[in-house]
Amino acid sequence: MGVPSLLLSRPDLDFLLHDWLQVEKLTARPRFAAHDRDTFAAVLDLAHDVATEHFAPHRKISDSREPEFDGERVHLPDEVGAALRVLADTGMIGATMDEAVGGMQLPHTVAQACFLWLHAANVGSAAYPFLSVANANLLLAHGSPEQIDTWVRPIVEGRFMGTMCLSEPQAGSSLSDVTTRAEPQPDGTYRLTGTKMWISGGDHELSENIVHLVLARVPGSPPGVKGISLFVVPRFLVAPDGSIGERNDVVLAGLNHKMGYRGTVNTLLNFGEGRHTPGGRAGAVGYLVGEQNRGLAQMFHMMNEARVGVGAGATALGYAGYLHALDYARSRPQGRPVAAKDPAAPQVPIIAHADVKRMLLASKSYVEGALALVLYCARLLDEEQTADDPADRERAHLLLEMLTPVAKSWPAQWCLAANDLAIQVHGGYGYTREYDVEQLYRDNRLNAIHEGTHGIQAIDLLGRKAVMQGGAGLALLAETIAATTGRAARADGLAAEFAGALDAAVARIVAVTATLWAVGDLEVTLANASVYLEAVGHVVVGWLWLEQLLAVGDRTDDLAQGKRAAARFFLRHELPRTGPWLDLLVSADRTTVEMRDAWF
């Protein structure tokens, strides 16, 4: 597999997938019967190779040569299209989809590991297929057989790409304010008019067609979220025989220029502005997906996957940054041990300095912890969809609901912290664009914003997930962690110490949740929801570090020792941060709520 790619660690992935999550057991289920450990290894090898040979080499190119619009077409570096064609040829776009639509029927856990390679190599280019996969999955879940044939199959083949058109200039976090209008037509189609904002992959020449999934209102629908419907709005209409037809009235109104993620064209799109008139009439032609007014529910049905996907992307970028920093720290001589007296002694590699080891160990605890989290969530998705016992499916669903805001936000926060540390380990070099780590930072900064900001995830966790079904999700999380700490309490010193600290932290979270909800003023209850999200996140990742510690058992190889050291770091340096956060929460602090605009 050539030189180390500095993207992800395959030994770590293998450890998590096999030694910990035991993905091979999934092959006993009918859906995955065609697979075995060898096919899993082969597809992981393939993802690695595509990532290192076709995605990573143009990461910097895409960053410095942003998409350009000449008034007619969007131009991207040639390398982007070339890499996406290679990817399409591997069949990986349909990794988790049914064989019936051209998919590979891989477990989500394995597919997630594959996708992580592409994220780590080049998020700018990876966004095109990932959005297309999300688009296709939404149609697979809610579209008609005809819609699946028309739009999903070409996506799986890599001929079409897809987008998600949710936001509008006045409706970002507040999707209930969507105003794009969909007028029903006598032939059963709709004509859409409106403007969509932040549409990644909204216009380009990378594919024969672009399949927009658009949230819009049919006139007369109720206000708010209950009046939003979902539509397929293609860039080009498609004839019944599948051939590309007339241009639809979806028009590029402008490009956004971002801090990072520059390789992904990000657009403002006008629907039905009148530039094109398909069928000789005004408005962009759209096709209703599923029932009218169910659009937001349909979208949210896939939101868990999309949000865990954001966390996975954040994880991959953080992991790549960590490996770059590690490589640099091993090869850069600078300074001498703090106790050294002889200025003429040779300099040591900076990895010999405790503060550099601290930064690397912190990063390792963040990125490997986040990797465990996103793979665990993928494993829950497999469980939700394929467990033999319906009760197991239901439990997996509930736990995944609970963990989704954490899996979205924690990697976006802490793997970004790893990217920040990677710059710091590189010193002045890391701050230059001659090195890779500053781009990885810039790319990752998006992840705390899109698919629901950190604050939105926090309200989702404390305001909805922690109290849904009478608190069943939180109880299940506590019970699941307790199963781990129960095993750990019977193990060695570090694991037992970790178990004790986690049990105490979980008990406090349960108590804090009750206290906050007893306040009786929703604004105060949710005022510090972000702090709650961060506390739960650190406890969840602490739990997954304990899981990893138990999974290495008494092995003494380097990987096992590294897992042990990182677990110890997380226990000693990270988990205790939750103390003051929980103290603050239990006090139901009103400092922010009582702050007045005029006092800023």
Place this chain on the structure above:
Amino acid sequence: MGVPSLLLSRPDLDFLLHDWLQVEKLTARPRFAAHDRDTFAAVLDLAHDVATEHFAPHRKISDSREPEFDGERVHLPDEVGAALRVLADTGMIGATMDEAVGGMQLPHTVAQACFLWLHAANVGSAAYPFLSVANANLLLAHGSPEQIDTWVRPIVEGRFMGTMCLSEPQAGSSLSDVTTRAEPQPDGTYRLTGTKMWISGGDHELSENIVHLVLARVPGSPPGVKGISLFVVPRFLVAPDGSIGERNDVVLAGLNHKMGYRGTVNTLLNFGEGRHTPGGRAGAVGYLVGEQNRGLAQMFHMMNEARVGVGAGATALGYAGYLHALDYARSRPQGRPVAAKDPAAPQVPIIAHADVKRMLLASKSYVEGALALVLYCARLLDEEQTADDPADRERAHLLLEMLTPVAKSWPAQWCLAANDLAIQVHGGYGYTREYDVEQLYRDNRLNAIHEGTHGIQAIDLLGRKAVMQGGAGLALLAETIAATTGRAARADGLAAEFAGALDAAVARIVAVTATLWAVGDLEVTLANASVYLEAVGHVVVGWLWLEQLLAVGDRTDDLAQGKRAAARFFLRHELPRTGPWLDLLVSADRTTVEMRDAWF
């Protein structure tokens, strides 16, 4: 003064300078006798106007049109030179310098406040005069009268600019490894040969000449820091009559391309590569400053000022980010209160959401806390240089020594956090280059790196400052804080509560310092020095928040209420973070020290 500039708050500056630091009292001292409150106000107005009218308007231009080298000359946008000429005409380059060299003899406290406006407006352009000032101050302290006449006066007039040439490719944090060679010549000059790295302002056409201050070794000098001398090496030689002469052999070898701070040309310089042969001989002509082998000591003599200057720059960038976020939060409608039920109700400005108020209040507590810190340090510098009683001067010197690593690092960390929050408050818009906050973040990211990284500051604080003179610096800091908490304990509820928390935290820092130094293994003592630095930083800024709380007294105007709210936020949300940090430190944790390279 036109529309609000979104750079700094003049009311906050006036509060800190007058109500708190009582700078007017300084005018009773002979050095500042020509000044009064009106002259202070006039120069602050002038700084504001230059910043908003001449520096801020090209911030984005400098970011998007980086310095270019065509093989002959470095090209910068015209706006840079124009702004610097305006600044030079104000006389502000010599703000703190003696009238005898053309300076204004302003207190450092007032000059710092002026410089903050320029930092907040455009760090890329501000770097040229600030480096020139640092350069001139070094020559004023250690240069001969002739050197001051030849090099400093033209800098004060804005005709020359200056650089600091310390780092080399193999010698960044480890300056003892400098290898640039200075050969003595029969005429008393030297010829320098070597390569210097990361030289800001190293080559451009903005000034008639560039005065490089260069660390180099005279052959036969001792190894390490004790064999380094300081030289003036001008871009052009200067004739005795002050006229510009022959080109010296200082040659641009390459430009660095940074994540931010793009407006400042950052260079790799070759000295004595043979491109030019001044006087017909090889090597760059240099003039020894002060005594041989005292170069690093001379440089470090000015280091406090330079490091506090970095903290001031970080503060200004964070402050500007905060004001941009505040402005956006007040004007962007999105969503409704969490308890609202009617989806048809109008949207509210996002400042109405508790989580946005939390981000803004956190930012306010960081940037106003940092502003208090850097102004307090400037006030100490005035005290060190002009207090009537030599004992007061000595105390100010000692406290400034102790606070310098904090004043360098804390704003670089937490005002960067404010810049990060400013992006988050803006949501997707903040991640685009169409808005300002992402550039402010990128610009500020440098400040944890240059003039000694965060880790270097940490070792300086725990390894040197906290134990110098038998711990006198730490004792003085504790005593100074105790004087504040003593006053606060007699005040209202919040101040008394704050005082109690601070006293406890200071006592723990003193105890932790003793515990760490009792370990008897320097590597373990210093292993988590960064955590120590962060804990001391939060306690110091907590103390300065308590000072501000006392300074507002029982006022009830908006500024006073805002200070009270931010103080409360810092007490409740921030100060408690130090608990787990100090727990970790007192445990003398060996996790990082025991980590092996192979385990990563």
